[in-house]
Amino acid sequence: MKVDIQSLGTFNQLAHEGAQQATASMAQMTGIDAAVDVTKITLVDRDDIGEHLDDRNFVGVQFDFEGELSGQTALVMDQSCSETLTDALLPGDSAADMAESGVKEIGNIMMSGFIDGWADYLETTIDHSPPTYIEGIGRDVIPDSKTVEGDDDSADQLFVFKSQIEWLEESVDFYIYMLPDYDSLTDLMMTHADTAGDAIPIDKLQVFNRMTERGTEKAADNVSMMTGIETEAEVSQISFARIEDVPKQIGNAQYVGTVVEFTGLPSGFLLVLFDEQSAKNVAEALMPTDVDSDELTDQHTAAIEELGNIMTSGFVDGWANVLETSVDHTPPRLVHDMGQAILDPLAAQVGQHQEHAFIIDSRMQTDDIEFEAEIHALPNEQELREALDELMVERAEETEADPDELFQ
Incomplete structure (x- = not known):
């Protein structure tokens, strides 16, 4: 199975544009300006996903998605970032009590736009589950990407799409992880591959x-x-x-x-x-x-x-x-x-x-x-x-x- 450079570039650009759309949605909801700092595709061992996250407390939301492309995606931010976001979304004393629902609401708007961008490009439907609130220390917040039925059991390395978003006036950032099932992603990549070229x-x-x-x-x-x-x-x-x-x-x-x-x-x-x-x-x-x-x-x-x-x-x-x-x-x-x-x-x-x-x-x-x-x-x-x-x-x-x- 092969994947060409053009399709890698196309998929990386898709992830970048999806992250930009998600960031714009967040800015419209909260009034906080932010920008996509970097987007990349990484081939990494399953056990090493989220390796760069330190021992801080992180929260976020997780979705399952299925269709021509299936897998999991997650929006992750540290605790202080979530408090600032939810306070902007739900100002006042009630923000602390509404922290979890605020994170879920922000995550739902951001990640729906992210996944819909992929579906529009692929000219197909990609359904996603309701957002699930997640929390954990460091990399433990990232959802486990288990081998699913029909996946190649030998695929202990995964392609992971990661976008890092930073606030323009704050020293905090948050991350979008997209963890497609190996077979569905590589099948899509193969349809874009020019096996006679690159x-x-x-x-x-x-x-x-x-x-x-x-x-x-x-x-x-x-x-x-x-x-x-x-x-x-x-x-x-x-x-x-x-x-x-x-x-x-x-x-x-x-x-x-x-x-x-x-x-x-x-x-x-x-x-x-x-x-x-x-x-x-x-x-x-x-x-x-x-x-x-x-x-x-x-x-x-x-x-x-x-x-x-x-x-x-x-x-x-x-x-x-x-x-x-x-x-x-x-x-x-x-x-x-x-x-x-x-x-x-x-x-x-x-x-x-x-x-x-x-x-x-x-x-x-x-x-x-x-x-x-x-x-x-x-x-x-x-x-x-x-x-x-x-x-x-x-x-x-x-x-x-x-x-x-x-x-x-």
Whole structure:
């Protein structure tokens, strides 16, 4: 089964426009201006959905929908955001008592518009259930996406549409998650695919996602070996977004790390980024003596460059092994800036040749010290497609292989 870039772009645009319509409905109801910050399609393990949500209390609404496209969708916001929204909708002392009904009313208007936009485009009917109020801590608020009858039981990776909406005058945001049933979405994607053109085999995209996981695990092993700090790989996923949305994949906190350009099949850029405290902690684990400074010194940055090089090599070598190709990379270039400022010029360079981009994201962390690292890869989309085609033709017998076996 294949899906082409055009259909991915079309579906991503549909989700973006649906989120815009939902946001406009919310603004009309409450008088609060908001904007869609980013929309993306992510291929992610079922267990990793909502991984970016922290340990705050979240509330929202959930719908089931069915028709030519079936699945679940949810509108999620943190508790303080919901209180502000419901107070705007139901001003006065009664707002606290009406919080749940207010969230359901806002969610019903927003999500109905979101789903109706898909139905209009597909020229079909998509029915949805009444809104169900949901609450939970962090990712637990996201509805479980279980394998349904008729779904491929092996589909442990799902395509998830996620839109992030931010208020223009407030430092809060909320999220729309659309979790289509795997079979219904891929069937629709296949009807839009041009198999003679820029189609990507979905099963190989899943294998590539597994490659990313193994590359992250290898990078984490390298960190453990160099520092003595037991480090674990966490989330790994592939996202598809408009070029202008790519820099928004990274927060605007200050990061320290390395950037390399890799060449071969595919080519692109790879970033290894640490928050400032993590960079300081992991760098000092590499140093033979303690550094008496609260700031990042030349010794710290030299250690980060060395660590970034080792992590990059382990990550990229995993790709080369599976693709049976040569993937080289430049020496690491140290970066120390806000996340979007780091990624923006790289996205602009890639965007000279493509309107959308695949973004490969991984994370690792340890409980031993305050430490978290992110790996972001931005490959050339056409070359990634060519690499996956080569994997399908030359190693077709491994199409259904356990990705663990590919890394022996």
